[in-house]
Amino acid sequence: MKIKVLGCSGAEFPGHRPPSFLLNEKILFDTGSLTNFLDTKGQLKIKYIFITHSHLDHILGIPFLADNLIFAKKRNRVNILSIPPVIKAIRKSLLDGSIWPDFTVIPSTHEAILNLVELKSGHSMKIDDYTITPYPVNHSVPATGYLVEDKRKRRFFYTGDTGATDATWRRIGGQPIHCLFIEASFPNQMEEIAIRTGHLTPRLLKKEISKIKPIPEKSFVIHIKPQYFKTIKEELQKLKIKNLRTLREGAIIDI
Ligand SMILES: [Zn+2]
Ligand SMILES: [Zn+2]
Numbered sequence: 001m002k003i004k005v006l007g008c009s010g011a012e013f014p015g016h017r018p019p020s021f022l023l024n025e026k027i028l029f030d031t032g033s034l035t036n037f038l039d040t041k042g043q044l045k046i047k048y049i050f051i052t053h054s055h056l057d058h059i060l061g062i063p064f065l066a067d068n069l070i071f072a073k074k075r076n077r078v079n080i081l082s083i084p085p086v087i088k089a090i091r092k093s094l095l096d097g098s099i100w101p102d103f104t105v106i107p108s109t110h111e112a113i114l115n116l117v118e119l120k121s122g123h124s125m126k127i128d129d130y131t132i133t134p135y136p137v138n139h140s141v142p143a144t145g146y147l148v149e150d151k152r153k154r155r156f157f158y159t160g161d162t163g164a165t166d167a168t169w170r171r172i173g174g175q176p177i178h179c180l181f182i183e184a185s186f187p188n189q190m191e192e193i194a195i196r197t198g199h200l201t202p203r204l205l206k207k208e209i210s211k212i213k214p215i216p217e218k219s220f221v222i223h224i225k226p227q228y229f230k231t232i233k234e235e236l237q238k239l240k241i242k243n244l245r246t247l248r249e250g251a252i253i254d255i
Helices: 041-044 061-069 083-092 165-170 188-196 204-212 226-239
Strands: 003-007 022-023 027-029 048-050 078-083 114-120 125-127 130-137 145-150 154-158 179-183 219-222 244-246 250-252
Touching: 022 219, 041 061, 061 078, 061 083, 078 083, 083 188, 130 219, 179 204, 188 204, 204 226
Parallel strands: 027 048, 048 078, 078 114, 154 179, 179 219, 219 244
Antiparallel strands: 003 022, 003 250, 022 027, 125 130, 130 145, 145 154
């Protein structure tokens, strides 16, 4: 599996874009960054966008993509997938026609650019060679992570934004996770705000990773607030977790 990092930050600044991970050009996980990264050709290849939760830094790319596709000669329908409360929030607050056109009925109900799809937690769906399963994570709004497995049984788990969780680590454990994308938004000294807002610090991240059995083969730390990048990176290095790294926009990961 090849994943291109279109964005991996916990805020937007020059050189730092919100989370967006592209699997083999066709499947996107979150869309905090998209049309400002991919050209028309790249945008036209996207068929599925899996959303972890409804916060703006994870859904930002949807309206801009829809607006570009409507003017493309050979346009395709894009499926936006998530758990029911997330789909409801997107329908109600992003695509209700008040702040942007409702692309779930444009150009017509039958040929709409966007198709909203509700997923059931713990239920897998197959797209090409991939099996994708949503599992709940704890955040300040309803949120889900995604476990992705290819036909060679290579597996990665993308958490999106998450605080401490137990059940999901138990459910996805027992088999190797070849790659984990996990957040650490705040430095250790901001633990209180991290817990209150459903996020992790390096210290809290270590606790989470120790709950996963077996420990993931490699882990990438995402959603770091760029304002605290240096401190968080130093704190992560002190954890001495094997194959734990930070990411940069534009990186390509082979799993
Ligand atoms: Zn969030
Ligand atoms: Zn976020």
